[in-house]
Amino acid sequence: MTRIAPAWIVVGATSLGGCGDVQSALAPAGDEASRVALLTWILFAGAAVILLIVGVALVLAMMGSKRSRRFLASRRAIKLGGIAFPVVTLTILLGYGVWLMRETIATDRPAALRIEVTGEQWWWRIAYAGDQGQPIAEANELRIPVGREVDVVLRSSDVIHSFWIPSLGGKLDMIPGRTNVLRIKAERPGIYRGQCAEYCGGAHALMALELVAMSDAEFENWLKAAKRPAPGGTHDGPGAALFHSGGCGACHAIRGTKAAGVIGPDLSRIGTRRFLAAATIPNTPENLTRLITHGQTVKPGNAMPEFRIFSEQELRSLATYLTSLK
Ligand code: HEC
Ligand SMILES: [Cu+2]
Incomplete structure (x- = not known):
């Protein structure tokens, strides 16, 4: 009987551990994330087919009949399989990818709700707009209403960070001196985890955030409480x-x-x-x-x-x- 090396158990367990759906591009909860997931599966299936073809060609090249080996060694096979096939496939895929993601970065039609998120080493500064447009400061936890488009206005105050909540969309960099806008929409209530996706120094791996998608009414209540001039609490203790x-x-x-x-x-x-x-x-x-x-x-x-x-x-x-x- 063969024994499974402990190392493989560790590798298997840790990679399966990544399969939860709080932070997974394969568990989409929004339009954009669904498009990313679809593209992922298409690329995965395409890559699997190509791997199969290459595997068969390899076996034929090693143990096939004389005729098939001669064909595989010919200039024609190299032109077809090595040049024409990749150029055609990659061009189609690029065009399809650009078409599929066309709505990802929509800035000409601003959403009614805008939330500013600024990357800091190593946390997230968040600001909602008050009734007079004044910023209402929050941090590290984003709250949005379900089913409504939200523009997340991304900036950085130090180095490059990247905003990524895999269940809601692709990642977008937060670059010093630049403003990037990411449109997100959560299709169902829930808590979605995100992570800074661009190495930004020492504690980068511990720069995560949570997004809580709530019903419209719950969100309005939450925002109303956030807008109060002073929070509840025992300020005289x-x-x-x-x-x-x-x-x-x-x-x-x-x-x-x-x-x-x-x-x-x-x-x-x-x-x-x-x-x-x-x-x-x-x-x-x-x-x-x-x-x-x-x-x-x-x-x-x-x-x-x-x-x-x-x-x-x-x-x-x-x-x-x-x-x-x-
Ligand atoms: C020199 C500036 C500085 C001082 C002084 C300071 N903090 Fe902080 N604090 C920070 C920074 C920066 C963070 C964010 C750390 C991170 O997550 O990377 C933080 C994070 C926190 C958090 C977590 C906030 C969150 O959103 O998760 C709490 C709570 C906190 N500090 C409490 C305190 C208390 C209580 C004191 C006084 C005893 C204090 N801090 C003094 C800079 C400071
Ligand atoms: Cu980072």
Whole structure:
């Protein structure tokens, strides 16, 4: 009996582990992603057929009859199989691909909802438009209504990043000094995971994000809450005092308080988010504490210094305050 090498089990398990549908181009939940998935399957099937033909030609070249071997070695076979076939196939595929993806980058017909997403090392700055067009800051979690077209306005404030939510569409680069617009539409409610798709330095692999697609009514409620001048929360407790005296406000903003820093993610509604540090760890009071004291272990290289100045009790108050911000 042959034994399966442990290495193969690891390879098999990790590649199958990628088959979940929270972050998969093969589990489309929007028009554009469906077109990408269709193109993927066509290319996969085409490549399989070509591989089969090449395999048969290889076997014939090695063990075939004299006649078939002579044909395969002829100039005619090389011109046909080596030049004509690839040129024709690739030209057809290119034309089909361009035609299929024609609507991907539509900027001449702006969508009613525009959300600005700016790449930062290593998190996502997000801004919705307020009633007077003023930016409503959020971070690391995108919320959109189902069935409505949304323009995601992509920029970068440092290096090149790339915005990619495989279930909703292709990826689009975020380039310093440039504005790229990606049109997305979620066909069904759900939570879709995305990932920075362009290497952007140390913590690139931990620069993920979540997109929550909600019903129209739920989204409108969420946006209304986001637009309030100050978030709900216990702003007069010990946690709030520690937040301000600890210097957190130098980098973070909480609307309606004196904390107005813009270096790190806006924390006005951190209590509503599912994850911390760009979808790196679930948002729980324990993880909030861990991020404050051991952030460089949680997300090595990230731009927030570790704070070991608080007692256990103080950390609990801080976490309680942050969790209350909704
Ligand atoms: C020098 C600037 C700086 C200071 C000071 C700072 N932070 Fe941060 N903080 C950051 C940056 C940058 C990030 C984003 C890290 C990442 O994900 O790459 C962050 C992330 C966070 C997050 C996660 C936000 C999210 O959207 O996931 C929390 C919570 C947080 N900080 C709390 C605090 C608290 C509490 C303090 C004070 C004890 C503090 N920070 C002080 C820069 C700072
Ligand atoms: Cu990146």
